[in-house]
Amino acid sequence: MTSEHSVSKKEPLVHISKRDRISFGKAWGIRIIAVLISLVVCALVIVALTKLNPLEVYRSIADGAVGTERRLWVTIRDTMILLCIAVGLTPAFKMKFWNIGAEGQILVGGMATAALMIYAGDAMPNWLLLILIFIASAAAGLIWGLIPAVFKAYFNTNETLFTLMLNYVAMQLVTFAIVFWENPSGSNTVGIINAAGQKGWFPSIFGNMYGLNVIVVLIITLGMYVYMKYSKQGYEIAVVGESQNTARYAGINVKKVIIRTMMLSGAICGIAGCLIVSGASHTISTSTAGGRGFTAIIVAWMSKFNPFAMILVSAFLVFMQQGSIQIASQFGLNENASDIITGILLFFLIGCEFFINYKLEWKKNHKEGK
Numbered sequence: 033m034t035s036e037h038s039v040s041k042k043e044p045l046v047h048i049s050k051r052d053r054i055s056f057g058k059a060w061g062i063r064i065i066a067v068l069i070s071l072v073v074c075a076l077v078i079v080a081l082t083k084l085n086p087l088e089v090y091r092s093i094a095d096g097a098v099g100t101e102r103r104l105w106v107t108i109r110d111t112m113i114l115l116c117i118a119v120g121l122t123p124a125f126k127m128k129f130w131n132i133g134a135e136g137q138i139l140v141g142g143m144a145t146a147a148l149m150i151y152a153g154d155a156m157p158n159w160l161l162l163i164l165i166f167i168a169s170a171a172a173g174l175i176w177g178l179i180p181a182v183f184k185a186y187f188n189t190n191e192t193l194f195t196l197m198l199n200y201v202a203m204q205l206v207t208f209a210i211v212f213w214e215n216p217s218g219s220n221t222v223g224i225i226n227a228a229g230q231k232g233w234f235p236s237i238f239g240n241m242y243g244l245n246v247i248v249v250l251i252i253t254l255g256m257y258v259y260m261k262y263s264k265q266g267y268e269i270a271v272v273g274e275s276q277n278t279a280r281y282a283g284i285n286v287k288k289v290i291i292r293t294m295m296l297s298g299a300i301c302g303i304a305g306c307l308i309v310s311g312a313s314h315t316i317s318t319s320t321a322g323g324r325g326f327t328a329i330i331v332a333w334m335s336k337f338n339p340f341a342m343i344l345v346s347a348f349l350v351f352m353q354q355g356s357i358q359i360a361s362q363f364g365l366n367e368n369a370s371d372i373i374t375g376i377l378l379f380f381l382i383g384c385e386f387f388i389n390y391k392l393e394w395k396k397n398h399k400e401g402k
Contacts, residue, residue, distance in 0.1 A: 047393040059388050063334075066384035067348075070377045077372065082363065089359050096358020097351045107347075107354050109242040112249040113307050115346040117328035119249075119256045120300030122337045123293045124177075125329075126260065128273045129184065131294065133195025134301045134325030136202035137176045139318070141169035141305025143206055145232070146225060146316040149309070150213055153231030161232050165310055166303065173302015174295045176202065181294030185287035199325070203318045210317070222315050234311040245311045252300060257339045269293055301325070334381060352377055 075086035098104045117134050124131035145165050152161060180194040215223040226232055237243030260266040272279045272289050279286050304324075309316055327349065335341035356370030 043395050045395055047395060048390050049393060051389060051391050054388055062384050062387050063381065066380040067377070070380035073380070074373050074376050077376065081369075082365065084363060089363070092359045092362050093352065093355025096356075096362075097354040099358075103354070105240060105242050107350055109245055109312055110354070111343075111347045111350045112242075112245045113304055113312070114324055114328055114331060114350055115342055116249045116252060116304040116307060117301055117324055118331035118335070118342045118346060119253050119339050120173075120297050120304065121328055121332045122256060122297075122339065122342075123260065123266075123269055124297040125332055126273050126337050127269045127290065127293050129181070129290060129294060129297075130192045131177070131180075131195050131297055132192050132326075132329070133176065133180065133198045133298075134304075134328055135321040135323070136195070136199035136325075137173040137298045137301035138305040138308065138321040138325055139199075139202040139206050140172040140176045141302030142309040142316050142320045143202075143209055143305070144168040144172035144302070145306045145309040146213065146222065147209070149225045149232030149314075153226050153229065158231060158233075158235070162234070162310070165232060165306055169302045169306035170299040171302070173305065174299040176302070177294040177296075177298020178291065181291045184294075185290045206316060206318050206320070213316075221317065224314050225309075225316075226314070232310055233314060242311065245307050248303070248307065252303070253339045253343065256300075260337070260339075265289075265292070330378060330382065334385065349374075349377075 071090070075089075078084055078086050078089050096103065097107050117138065120137075121131055121134055145168065148161065148165050148168055152164070156164075176198060180189070180191050180198065183189040183194060184191045210220065210222055213222045214220055234241065234244040237247065260269070268279070268284050268289050271282060271284060272286055276286050279289070305320065308320055313320065331342050331345045331349065334345050353370070353374055356373045359365065359373075360370045
């Protein structure tokens with residue numbers, strides 16, 4: 033009886049409690065440890081599945097991402113695109129509006145860009161065409177973000193399902209447009225748009241064809257940081273995200289904030305579509321977004337909605353993705369190998385957020401008095 037009573041009084045070995053705060057250095061220290069552990073796990077998986085030297089594989093990852101000047105700039109280009117989408121998602125997520133529709137917003141922005149390149153490429157100078165492309169892509173994404181925002185604000189619909197379903201609508205619109213734009217005829221693809229005259233293509237800046245991509249995205253990133261941290265509208269977004277009732281009590285028009293914020297979020301994601309079509313691939317297809325809209329969600333969450341932290345997270349993910357593609361081809365592995373490595377990295381990076389938000393307290397053993 034005494035033994036049973038003693039067992040029932042035992043406390044758990046580990047107690048989990050939410051952190052009040054954590055220093056910037058400690059938070060990033062946990063993330064770095066998570067990355068190192070993930071690399072060790074990846075090495076074990078590589079040895080188990082392929083019998084290859086993990087160091088050689090990691091060297092190939094670095095070579096695939098930054099091994100040549102071209103590879104370096106492709107990595108920078110893809111980093112900027114991913115960063116732009118993550119920055120676009122930031123105000124919506126900060127408001128706790130779960131915008132899962134970035135893929136659709138990218139597609140409609142890219143479709144608007146392709147339409148102008150095809151129909152207006154020979155009608156105006158390139159500088160004017162590029163201005164119209166930026167406006168049109170932003171407007172297309174804005175409209176695609178406005179639709180679920182209005183339904184959420186006035187009818188309290190589920191924004192997660194609504195924005196997700198709009199992704200598929202956008203894909204069907206692109207499929208429909210390809211019927212009219214296919215080149216060559218019967219190929220069911222658009223091909224490279226304006227390959228001869230390069231109308232609507234981003235011009236080279238400082239001798240590099242992706243220079244304008246970098247400038248545009250960095251301006252958007254800086255603007256978003258200032259907007260969220262120092263503007264009245266950024267403050268309203270934060271208040272609405274914490275509590276809509278508190279926001280109403282403070283005199284904030286919640287419906288207006290929801291609609292305005294999603295218009296901004298959609299517009300920036302639409303511009304990302306412009307960066308892909310006009311500044312990178314110069315074509316349009318249903319795979320133009322390439323899953324970046326979902327990857328950007330991870331970037332935004334891991335960065336705690338800090339636009340500058342998103343630069344580092346985006347660069348790391350793109351670095352690993354580009355490098356993983358390299359090892360898949362260099363060592364004769366299939367495309368699933370790169371997905372496995374990327375998946376392991378994301379698992380540890382997302383999982384480490386638990387240890388940033390919570391702490392483990394180990395209980396000490398106390399001798400009971402007789």
